[in-house]
Structures are given as structure tokens and as C-alpha cells.
Amino acid sequence: MPKSRSEHLHGTLDALILKTLSWGPRHGYAIARWLEERSSAVLRIEEGSLYPALYRLEKRGWIEARWGQSELGRRAKFYRNTARGEAELSRETREWSQFSHAVSGILLSVAEAT
């Protein structure tokens, strides 16, 4: 089972990246910062593991990259979602919501009196 778990993690990270980029183009560091803030450091990942995920997504054609100027005037690589990436994000979101709905339905249910 460890494999499927890591796949799940990968998938989750991918979805989070896509979600982050759905607000607009960002460079890698900005993505990392945004994830850190929004997840209140609960989903604290090793920052480095973000990058292979970005390259993988780019290879798949879900995101695309372009070099540009960062806010501090440095050259940085900016990512943005492609149309396929957006489609993938909505699919992931839908699946996640179904999954979490089902799981919380069980975990949060109140035992019925018998």
C-alpha cells in the first residue's frame, strides 16, 4: 500500500499546485509560500519536493512556464495553468469533495440510539 499512498500524496500536491495557479501565474517560491499560508502550516511539505512536481506537471502539459521579472526585479520562472490543467483541477476538486463528503459522513455521524 505505500505506493498508492505516495501516489495519493503526489496527486494531492498536484491538485494544490493547480489550485494555487488558478488565481494567476506565480513562480515556485510564491507557490510554496501560498501553500504554507493557506494550509496554516498543517500541510507542511519539504519545500524541495514542490519542484519535481512542477516539472512533472509541465511535462504533462497541465501547466506551462515562462521566464519573467519577479516583484524584486530578478529573473524568475513563472507558471500558469493550461486549459488542460484547469480541467484537471476541476476534476480533482469534484473527486475530492465527493471523497471527503463520504468520509466525513461516516466519521462525523452520531451514533443512533437503539
Place this chain on the structure above:
Amino acid sequence: MSDHNIFRPPVRQEVDEELSFHVEMRVRELVASDLTIDEARAQAIERFGDIEEVRAACRRLGEERDRRVRRGTWLSELWQDVRYGARMLRRSPGYTAIAALTLALGIGATTAIFSMVHAVLLRSQPFPNADRLVVPQSLVLETGDRWSITYADFEDWRVHAVFERVAVFQTWTANVTGAAQPERLGAAQVSSEFFEALGALPLHGRAFAPEEYEVGQPLLAVVSAGLAARMFGSPQAAVDAQLEVAGGSTQVIGVLPPSLEYPAGTDVWMPLRMGPERLQNDRRRDNFQYQSIALLRADRSLEQTSAQLGQLANAAAQLDAATRRERITITATPLTDFVVGSSLTRGLWLMLGAVVFVLLIGCVNLANLQTSRASARQRELLIRSAVGASRGRLTRQLLTESAVLATMGGVVGVIIANVGVRLLVVAAPAQLPRIEEAGISAGVLLFATLATFSSVVFFGLMPAFLAARGDGALRDDDGRSSGSRRGRRMGRVLVTTEVALSLLLLVGAGLFLRSFAEVRGTNPGVDTARLLTFNIGVQGARYNEEELRRLTYDALLERLQRIPGLSHAGIVSSLPLGGGGFYLGRVFLQDGAPEPPAGPETAAMWVVISPDYFAAAGIGMARGRHFDERDRADGVPVAIVSREFARSMFGEQDPIGKRVRSWRDENLYREIVGVVDDVRFFGADDEIRPVFYVPYAQSSWNSMLVMLRTPGDPAALVASAREAVREVDPTLAIGNVRTGDELLSTALAQRRFAATLLGGFAALALLLAVTGVYGVLAYNVAQRRREIGIRMALGAVPAGVARMVVGEALRVLLLGLALGLLGALALSRLLGSLLFNIAPTDPLTYGGAAMLLMLVALAAALIPARAAARVDPLRTIR
């Protein structure tokens, strides 16, 4: 997606820059929250994790990404090119149709011929271990003739374990009766290991057990699937059924699968049983009566085996000087080569070579067309290169266009080939083994694809190469740039090539057509018009008596002669023109000659006939008399010889009254009573061989052929001939009924086939070459309209202009013809043995072919020349 590709740094640099940007941003942030720079750096690196691992993973992924992008770009560009090419082709439908048709014809013809070569030569024989099956044969050292082998040699091979398995067999035509009428069928007596060597074991029933090869056992047979189906309905029903073979009641014990019948045409296999008497006779070292088939040992090559066969043959020659075995060695020929034969093999490869030339000429034509178009399209290409298309990209685009064209041609070509193969199978001479299985197989399709793509390279690359050399600047000159001049030079080179190649084919076809005419023109010695032949056998225990055989033949001839509308009836042991029968060669000595002979032997065909045979066959009597009532079994032994026999044994002397014997066989002096005209024995193109005729009254055999001559339609005699045979003996069968015309046509079939094919190819080549010449000249004239107009304005007369165009054609033609003649001379050596009475360098053929090509090409040149003469200077210069 690919627009920013060009500005992308290499992956290595990209990853380094991106990761260090991240770390620096983090450090900057930590420093802002009051850490020292060193603490900040340490913490940032720690939070990042294993940077080297990340770096490696990113690089790998980045490279994969770039590869995928490149592939995607390439594919989308290819798709663009294909669509663009298709659009360009649609825009000039005339060009497209001509080009695709040229290619389709070339590829179709080439593929059809290849499928024939594939079916006959390239496929291995259907037997398991076919690559190790060989046919041992006696080779006569002086003449190169190949003979059967002796039983004694076969026994040597078994003793010395030369082969893994080896068997001998004899074939004959047997009267076979199942449920219904008797039939004349191919039969073989085979030694043990015959089926095992071939790997041909019965699908139903079984093969012979070892003890069943012994004398005295009941008669047994393995039969072909065809016979089983015809006579018994199914292979299962045939097993254990009874069959009458040559008058003996025989039990069928097995049925062979259809593809494993050997030798071809055999329907019944029986065990070879050697009694003491037969053994003694057949063991003689000069009694070459057996055919053989052998499986090479896994640990020995063909060469090693042949060497050992040669040593054993040498040893056999030492045993008895009288057998004169020193003249003979033994060789083993691979089964495939044996079945097809060397002249057929060469002929087939020749056909393939010829048709490849046709395809080449077609490609040259297309290269020509493409070059013209490339020049005409120069402006389009220049614009495209000016807006940034690279030279390689343009070349690729032109090549793609050619490939689209070639694919169309290839697809239509395969359809043409499919039809062509069927025509070939129908038209092919019977001598081509397994031709009926020719078709469009995977191997053939692969060949067609290969041919298609080679032609793309040939006709697509040349113009593309040329176009790519055009300068990358837009120039305002309407087609008089260096590019188009180069185009014209290219056109001349191509036309020269084309003329040379066509001449090669014309000469080859000419030589074959003239050979065919020569063969047709030779006198076969037999008058084949209004002749009917069939074979007949008197077999069975009661016909073992020579007397009874003779009486039956007497009765048969007497009855046949009563058929109305018949002028002569004769019987003979073997037909001229390779028409079948029992071919027997014997060696002759004249009275008083030393034994064994000191000089070269006179070998001749031994032919048994009835007195009326010469009249029936239309063979003329040169001297002496026919056989008649005097020549009975108890009369003086007599013979009639052919002119060639008389010449080779007696020279200028009169042979009549001379005594001759076949010293190793009959060994009985026969008096020569007549001399008859020569016949072509083994085929219409056979050399003249000596023949020795003896009357059936003095030497009667079991199997003979009947020859009927009529002033009317020979086919009309068939029914009454059958009736006559049945009246004489209802158990007799007749087989292989043919008219004389069919006999002659079979004898000519191979040459007719070759001449027709080559003639067709040459005609196609001529057509292509002429369109090529016309196309290039017409294009040149169109390109030079302005120049011609200026010349005319300066006083050139129309006739002079026309002369100029024709003169240009003539220069190209003469060069092409000269090259073609040289090429033909060089290649003609390959034809040598396939021609008949025509030298491979026959000047008449060479001259005729060159003249024909020249005349037709000049006629084609006249059209553009007239167009040039009609140029209106006012209209063109303005």
C-alpha cells in the same frame, strides 16, 4: 505552445537558476525576520530538503518534457506538410494524376514480378528441414549433363553415413483404378526413409513399416490427398480402401498432406522392393536408374557432403573400367535449386531486374516533373524561406509532398500488382513450380513499401536538393534565374539517364523477342498441326509377357486405324519437344569397335516406335526404308537412326546396312535400315541429338504414347480414340491427351512468357522515356519564350528555331543512346545462355532498338519545336 521555446535556457541552467532563486528568496525573508545571514542560509537549505536529489529529478523531468515538446513540434510540422502537400497536389490535378499513375504502374509491375520471384524462388520448400534437403545427382564431367544415380552409389552413401537420411525412388505412369474408370497417374516406388527424409508423413493412416519394403509382402500404397478425395470422397475413407495399381490389387494405408507431395505430380507411392535379380541388375555402376532425395547431416555442410560424394564416386570409378565411371562424379544440389532449375532462376531474376529499370525510369520522369515544378515554384519557396522557413524545413516539405504522392502511387500500385499477379499466374508456363501460390503476402507488401520509399528518395530528394540550393533572396526575374538554368541542366541529365535505361530494356527485350522468333522458326522435326497424342500403358500380371504386350499394341493400332477421318496412327515410347514418355539415353558402338570404346562415345536417345510413327509424326525419311512386316520379334534385329546419329557415328559413310549395338544394355547388333530427319527432342530450343529408333515388335514396353494424324480437327478424335482403347481392353486408361498445337505451345511457353513480359516492360519504358523527352523539351521551350522571341526579332526564322530545339533534343538523345549501348553491351553477358541462335551482342537488335528509340523521341520533340517556331516575338518581348 512552441513560440517561447527558442528563448528557453538549457534544462540544466533552468533548474539551477530556479532552485537558487527559491533558496535566495527564503534567505531574504528569514533575514527580514531578524536572523543572521548564515543562520538564514542554513535554515533555508534545511527547509528545502535534499537539494541534489531535487535537482536531479527536475533535470530528468525537464529533459523528458523537452523531448516530448520536440516530438510534438515535429509531428505537427509533419502534419502541416502533409496537408500543405495534399493541397498543392490538389491544385494541379493533371500533374498529380500523371505522377501517381506513373508511380503506380512502376510499383505495381515491380511488385507483381517480385511476388512471382517470391513464390517460386524465395519461399523455402514446404518440407520441414527444407534447407537441409538435397538432391544427389550424377554429373557428366565432359558435358555438364546431370543424370540419375545408380543403386550401388546409394548403398555406398548409406554404408558411409554420408547423409542423415537418404532414399531413392523411381517414377512411372501407372494405370490406377478406384471405384470408377481407370486413370493414368504419376506413381513412385520409394525406398525406406523416403518419407522420413522429406519429413512428409501421412496425415491420415501411416507410412510403410521397414518390413513392408521386403519382396513378397502384400501390395501397399500411400496416396495423394487429391486422389483420396477424387476416388474415395475423403482422406479418412481412403485409408484401408483397395486400389488397382498397374493391374495389382493394392491396399491404401496412408494419405499425404497436399503440400508435401514429392516429386510433384505423384499420386501413388509404393514401397521399392528389390528382389535378388533386380538387385543384381540395378547394382551395376553404369545403370543410372534412380532418383534420390537426402537430408544433410546436421554436422556437415553442403560442401563437405559434396566432397565426400566426390571421393566415393572416384572410388567407384576404380572398381570396373568397363563402367567408364571416371567420366562421372556425384554432386548434391539443394532441393529448391533442383526444383526450379538454374535457367529459370536466372530468367526470373532477370525479369525482376528489368521491371526495376521500368520503375527507375518512372522515377526519373517524376524527378523531371518535380524539377520543372520546383523551378516554377521557386518564387513560392523563396517567399517561404524569406519569412523564416529554414532550408532543411523546405527540403522536408518538398520531400513530404513527394511522400504523399508516392503513398498514393504505392497504394494504387499494390492494387495493380494484385491484378497483375493473377494475370501472371494464368499466363505463367507450367514449368514454374508453385507459381499458383503467388500473391500479395506480407513479404511482398514489405517489398512494395520499400520500392515506394526508395522511389521517394530517388525522385523526391533530387529536386528538393536542387531547390534547397536556390539563393535565399527574392529576385525579380521571371524564371531566368540561375536556379532555373540549373533546372534545365538537371532536366538534360535526367533525360539522358532515361534514354540510356530505356535503351537497355529495349535491347534486352529485342534479344528475347528475336530468340523467341528464332525458336518458333526452327523446324521441330515434327509436324504438330492436326495431331493428337495421349499416353497409354499395358500393365498388370498378364502383360508381363512380351508377346501379349506386342499383340495388344497390334490390336490397338489396327482398331485405331479404323477411326473415320484418321490418316495415320503411330505409337512411340517418348515424344519429341519434351512432350513426355520414357526418355532413355544409351551408348552405341559400331560393329568391330573395341569395348570399352577408345574415343568419345556416341550417346543417343533410344526410342521404340510402330512402323507408321514417322508418317503420323510427319518426320521425313531421308534414306532407306520404314519398319514393316519383316521386322518381327524373330526377324533380323533392325534400327532406323536420325541424320545426326548417322553423322556422328559414320560421318560421310552410308549408314544403311551397318551394324550397331547399345553395348552396355541390349548388347545386340542391329542393322540400320533407314535414316530419318532430326527432331528437337527435349524442347523447341533443344540442340539436335542423335536418336536410335527400334520397332516395338522387337522391343515392346509397358508404357507408350499414341500419335494420331488427321486431316481435320484433332480434338474431334478424342471420343473415338477412347472408345477404341476401351474396345481393345477395358482396363486400359489413357492420359495426358493433347493436340500437337498444345505440345508445341507448351514447349514455347517459357520463352513466350519471358519475351512477352520483357516486351511489355520495354514498351512501358519507351512510353515513359518519350513522355520524359517531350516534357523536358516542352518545359524548356516554355521557359525560353522570351529568348526565342528576341532571336526571332533579330531575324531568326521559325524553321531555324525549330531546328535549334530539335538539335538540343538530338544532343541529349545521342548521349543517352551511347551510354545505353555501352550499358547494354556490359549487361548482355548475363543473357548469354538464355538466348537462342542470337548473339548477346547482336548488332541488328542493338541498331534497331536505338533507331526505334531515336525516331519515337524525335517525333515527340517535334511538338515543342513547332511550339517554339510559332512564338510571336511581339507578344513575348513586350
